[in-house]
Amino acid sequence: MTTYSLLILPGDGIGPEVMAEVRKVVGWFQTNRGLNFDVSEDLVGGAAYDKHGTPLADETMARAQAADAVLLGAVGGQKYDDLDFSVKPERGLLRLRKEMDLFANLRPAQCFDALADFSSLKREVVAGLDILIVRELTSGIYFGQPRGISEDHTPGNEGGRVGINTQRYTSGEIRRVARSAFELARKRGNRVCSMEKANVMESGILWREEVQWVHDNEYPDVELSHMYADNGAMQLVRNPRQFDVIVTDNLFGDILSDAAAMLTGSLGMLPSASLGAPMENGRPKALYEPVHGSAPDIAGQGLANPIACILSFAMCLRYSFGLGAEADMLEKAVETVLAQGVRTADLMGPEGGTPVSTGQMGDHIVAALSAL
DSSP states (O other), X not given: OOEEEEEEEEESTTHHHHHHHHHHHXXXXXXXXXXXXXXXXOOOTHHHHHHHXXXXXXXXXXXXXXXXXXXXXXXXXXXXXXXXXXGSHHHHHHHHHHHTTOXXXXXXXXXXXXXXXXXXXXXXXXXXXXXXXXXXXXXXXXXXXXXXXEEOOXXXXXXXXXXXXXXXXXXXXXXXXXXXXXXXXXXXXXXXXXXXXXXXXXXXXXXXXXXXXXXXXXXXXXXXXXXXXXXXXXXXXXXGGGOSEEEEOHHHHHHHHHHHHGXXXXXXXXXXXXXXEEOTTSOEEEEEEESSOOOTTTTTTTOOOOHHHHHHHHHHHXXXXXXXXXXXXXXXXXXXXXXXXXXXXXXXXXXXXXXXXXXXXXXXXXXXXXHO
């Protein structure tokens, strides 16, 4: 029997609560589908700082490198706001992404029919929405050098300082994330839209040319279009269903994926995956996490929505373990529960519903799995 190794990093705030519901789902698949998961757990973020004085211990980093997949809850909280930048909880997550070389961030934006009225857009605009944003994650302006804040006493510069961040991409960095987007598109609607600012940025020109090269030489069967990122933002709120897979750089991907997130109605519904190169066993380096933050204001109250974390595990089943049927089953169970009107606090609207706690939502999803 194949054994799938999974490292769980619950993190801070509501992270441990939502991850407890994922453990229920993992247990169901082990008991009812004959899957064998080797599950271990460790600390990240503020929880790791409290114990080790660092947001990610070296031993934890080594365990993440060795695992088939890492599932993370959330990091951060107000109690850590005054820490030095180098040891803030978020540095643990960034270290995982960087050292695992997780260059492709996958952010699906799917609008379940039962939640279409929760979107900030009209139902007829978002109903049936199912798009995937592929964001380059390890390069671009967030990592480019030179960077920093320094003195600049150029005449006319009131205040005497300058802040610098460098947008930098290589052909190889662009091509590898483009390949990820094209591969994913082949399994969906077979369409990719690449977004950049080639009209004003040399890095955008390179981005467009390299994505086009990958298409022409390796994926001519996939439909490719190009769009300026600012127009892409407008199109996401005008007609989001025109897109299938969007591929873009680190900065624009950060902005566009958050815009797409709100089309679905709640951050508590949004999973993500960050993928790297294949390991020796053929599975990609992988980190899965919900898009929402640690929400320390509701931690420990049973108010958190665990669906984003559960759907992150569905992405893990699909992309790391090749278990597409099981991923479909889990997503169907979530859809079924929502259609029944079961709601955590963030999903309670004017039409009402059955209010449930974090744990009860997990129980309902497990029950729906058993009924399928």
